Amino acid sequence: MGVVGLASTFLLAALVALCSAARSDAPRGVAIGFVFDPKAKCEPQCDHGGICIRNNTCYCSKGYEGETCQYANCYPKCKNGGACLRPGKCRCPPGFGGRYCHKVTCDGGCWNGGECIAVNGAAKCICPSSWSGSRCQEAICPQGCRNGGLCVAPGICSCPEGWLGGACHTAVCAQSCLNGGKCISPDKCRCRPPFSGPRCEEKKKYH
Numbered sequence: 001m002g003v004v005g006l007a008s009t010f011l012l013a014a015l016v017a018l019c020s021a022a023r024s025d026a027p028r029g030v031a032i033g034f035v036f037d038p039k040a041k042c043e044p045q046c047d048h049g050g051i052c053i054r055n056n057t058c059y060c061s062k063g064y065e066g067e068t069c070q071y072a073n074c075y076p077k078c079k080n081g082g083a084c085l086r087p088g089k090c091r092c093p094p095g096f097g098g099r100y101c102h103k104v105t106c107d108g109g110c111w112n113g114g115e116c117i118a119v120n121g122a123a124k125c126i127c128p129s130s131w132s133g134s135r136c137q138e139a140i141c142p143q144g145c146r147n148g149g150l151c152v153a154p155g156i157c158s159c160p161e162g163w164l165g166g167a168c169h170t171a172v173c174a175q176s177c178l179n180g181g182k183c184i185s186p187d188k189c190r191c192r193p194p195f196s197g198p199r200c201e202e203k204k205k206y207h
């Protein structure tokens with residue numbers, strides 16, 4: 001072994017000792033005191049700046065591992081199914097973010113006080129009791145909105161013309177029904193016998 005080889009061996013050994021002290025799980029398959037062969041050939045070549053120290057044995061740079069140093073290491077590990085792109089850099093699946101994919105992100109956000117959490121590996125809005133929908137964008141009207149009314153806020157119906165009330169259940173007759181008649185739909189009276197007419201204003205004659 002020449003002077004260059006010896007110097008290289010010393011340098012590498014020092015490097016390994018340093019790495020081992022800093023992190024016990026650093027380069028795989030290489031122990032302190034290995035023999036560095038300057039004529040060594042690695043096929044395929046060592047990736048990501050790894051050094052070929054023996055035939056088909058790579059000494060990987062910090063942050064890489066695998067036979068040919070082909071895999072990047074991420075510490076902490078990428079969470080929630082994220083892939084390690086290069087040391088310390090995770091690519092996160094949809095719905096997750098942050099340096100380690102540890103943060104859950106709901107597409108479009110959660111509205112009206114909804115909370116974004118991970119449910120079975122997928123981001124999901126958990127809505128307050130009076131809201132629903134994928135983003136908690138839909139108000140809930142427990143009373144229901146009838147006759148074409150729309151629930152616009154929790155418990156609040158927006159009623160079409162001719163209807164009133166919390167559930168749009170009360171018809172409006174512009175002119176009130178007379179003689180005990182009842183307004184059953186917009187401007188329509190249901191009359192009590194013997195009355196009739198649009199406002200129950202006529203009394204039928206019986207023979």
Ligand SMILES: *[C@@H]1O[C@H](CO)[C@@H](O)[C@H](O)[C@H]1NC(C)=O
Nearest residue numbers: 037039040041042054055056
């Ligand atoms: C490494 O491989 C080459 C051929 O690719 C061979 O000539 C050499 O002897 C091998 N070295 C060792 C230490 O096995």
